[in-house]
Amino acid sequence: MPFLLKTEPGVYSFRDLQRDKETVWDGVTNPQAVKYLREMRARERLVIYHTGDERTAVGTAVAIRVDASDPKVPLVRIRAGKAIAPKPLDSIKQEKLFSDSPLLRQGRLSVVPLSDAQYDWLTNG
Numbered sequence: 001m002p003f004l005l006k007t008e009p010g011v012y013s014f015r016d017l018q019r020d021k022e023t024v025w026d027g028v029t030n031p032q033a034v035k036y037l038r039e040m041r042a043r044e045r046l047v048i049y050h051t052g053d054e055r056t057a058v059g060t061a062v063a064i065r066v067d068a069s070d071p072k073v074p075l076v077r078i079r080a081g082k083a084i085a086p087k088p089l090d091s092i093k094q095e096k097l098f099s100d101s102p103l104l105r106q107g108r109l110s111v112v113p114l115s116d117a118q119y120d121w122l123t124n125g
Contacts, residue, residue: 002045002119003036004057004103004112005078009050014059017048017080022064025076032102033111037074040066046078047114047122055089057122084123097121 005025007013017023028034044063050056060081068074092098103112114122 001039002047002114002116003040003063004047004049004114004122005061006049006051006110006112008052009054010052013050014048014080014083017059017061017078018083020080022077022079025078026073028073028110030109032106033109034073036109036111036113037066037076038068039113040074040076042066045119046081047084047119057084057087057092059083060123087122092122095121 012023025037028037040063042063042065044066046061046063047057048059048061050058061078062081063076064079065077066074067076093104097115097118098104101112101114101118102109103114106112
């Protein structure tokens with residue numbers, strides 16, 4: 001199952017991830033978001049989404065290692081993918097595919113599961 005990871009671009013942007021090539025995705029504290037991180041597996045497809053003023057899906061990544069041995073916060077290492085055509089939140093809200101998505105229903109979650117169709121819509125065109 002693909003996931004969407006939110007980040008504040010002024011703190012750690014997709015460009016930063018591209019520069020670093022890999023990073024540990026940390027700082028997740030919401031129990032529901034942590035639950036989603038625990039569900040993640042290596043080779044999981046990811047979408048990176050900028051929060052704040054941008055509120056836009058901007059790039060892809062892949063989970064390369066997931067260590068869920070810490071009961072509070074799993075360690076998820078990700079590798080940068082490619083930039084995508086920006087998909088702003090306003091466009092996502094208009095897309096029927098996302099009508100039941102936690103991305104829209106629980107907007108404060110920093111980790112959100114995606115369907116394959118949602119991932120494809122965000123990353124193509």
